[in-house]
Amino acid sequence: MLKLEERPIDESSMVDLTTAQFGNLSIEKANIISFEQGILGFEELKQFVVVDVEECLPFEWLVSVEDPAIAFPMLNPTLYFSDYKPSLNKEDLASLNIRKEKDAEVFCIVTLGKKPEDVTLNLKGPVFVNMKTKKGKQLVLKEDIYSLRHPLIRT
Amino acid sequence: MLILTRKLGESITIGDEIKVTLLDSHGKQVKLGIVAPADVRVHREEIYEKIQEENQKAAAVSKNDLAEIAFRWKKTATKSDCKEPACSSNIL
Numbered sequence: 032m033l034k035l036e037e038r039p040i041d042e043s044s045m046v047d048l049t050t051a052q053f054g055n056l057s058i059e060k061a062n063i064i065s066f067e068q069g070i071l072g073f074e075e076l077k078q079f080v081v082v083d084v085e086e087c088l089p090f091e092w093l094v095s096v097e098d099p100a101i102a103f104p105m106l107n108p109t110l111y112f113s114d115y116k117p118s119l120n121k122e123d124l125a126s127l128n129i130r131k132e133k134d135a136e137v138f139c140i141v142t143l144g145k146k147p148e149d150v151t152l153n154l155k156g157p158v159f160v161n162m163k164t165k166k167g168k169q170l171v172l173k174e175d176i177y178s179l180r181h182p183l184i185r186t
Numbered sequence: 187m188l189i190l191t192r193k194l195g196e197s198i199t200i201g202d203e204i205k206v207t208l209l210d211s212h213g214k215q216v217k218l219g220i221v222a223p224a225d226v227r228v229h230r231e232e233i234y235e236k237i238q239e240e241n242q243k244a245a246a247v248s249k250n251d252l253a254e255i256a257f258r259w260k261k262t263a264t265k266s267d268c269k270e271p272a273c274s275s276n277i278l
Contacts, residue, residue, distance in 0.1 A: 052249040072238030073245070086253040103244045104252050120224060142243040143251055150255055153244075156237040171229055171237060179236050184259075 048099040053082060056094070063096055064160055064167040067126070071156065071169055076101060079167065081138075081160075090141060093158065105138035106183070108152060117157055117172050126168055127161045135159040140169075142180070151180040 046063070048056040058080050069076050070093075078096040089110065095101040108115045119132055129135050137159055139152040154177035160167040190198055197207040203223050210217040220228050 070241055071234060072241045084249060084253070087249060087256050089259075090252050090256055092249075101245050103241065104247045122226070140241060140244045141247065141252070142240055143247050143255065153237065153240050155233070156240070169237070169241075171233060179233075179240055 046096065048080075048094065048096065050094065050099040050102070052102060053084060053092070053094070056080075056082060056099070058082075058096075062165070064165045066167045066169070068168060070103065070158070071171075073101060081105075091138070093138070093140075103158075104141040105158065106141055106152060107137065108139045108154060108157070109137060111183070112154070115154065115177075117154075117170070117174065117177065119159070119170065120173075123159070123168065123170055127159055127166050128164045129161055132159075135161045139181075141183070148184045150183040152183050153179050154181045155179045 044060050046058050046060055048058060050056060062080050064079050064081070066077055066079060068074065070079075073095070076095045076097050079093050080096055082092045082094045082102070084092060087104070090104050090106050093103040093105050115137075117132065117137070119127075124130065124132075127135050137157050139154055139157050142151050142153070143149065144151070154172075156169055156171055156179065158167060158169045192198065192208045194208055194211065197205050199205050204226065205221040207219040207221075208216060209219045222228055
């Protein structure tokens with residue numbers, strides 16, 4: 032998450048991203064999250080940053096540092112689905128450097144349909160981020176109860 | 187690609203811990219039994235493809251469209267006299 036801090040900012044610790052959608056972003060290197068395996072379908076992109084845009088909140092954006100034209104809208108599903116409790120296997124916990132699921136933040140990628148009410152969340156392939164070590168991974172859950180295209184707005 | 191021919195009931199092993207057995211076959215469908223350690227993810231390939239497709243679609247979402255959804259959502263939440271969007275009756 033991009034946060035303004037009061038301490039003087041060393042310019043060498045910053046990276047400037049030029050994006051069509053978000054203008055020029057100046058991000059702190061310390062906020063860059065590394066996705067060793069990339070995002071499914073975008074495996075070549077390994078570095079991302081979470082960007083909050085006021086008018087899009089509560090949705091957030093996962094913006095590629097390497098190719099700032101690529102950005103994924105995301106939502107923290109636990110705020111809206113209190114029973115969303117995906118279970119991670121040992122390998123995933125280890126790759127995120129966490130011991131329990133709650134040690135990482137979880138985001139679900141959002142897609143929009145033709146109509147505004149066709150907003151869906153991908154609960155099956157959540158993005159987990161260890162905010163302390165800045166390691167992230169998109170997982171594919173075993174649980175069949177979670178949908179790839181879960182409607183966010185009930186019609 | 188390594189190609190192996192197997193009869194019903196026969197298996198292949200991958201490493202020391204993974205075994206794939208051909209259990210049944212019906213026309214163009216085969217049923218496979220897979221033994222693997224709990225920490226190895228086994229999925230039908232389609233699920234990966236579907237997630238890739240969802241990610242491609244998500245990457246095409248524009249900021250303005252998402253902002254509009256967020257705006258409508260917040261408006262609905264305000265109407266229902268609740269600060270949390272999730273509290274509104276027609277959402278979630």
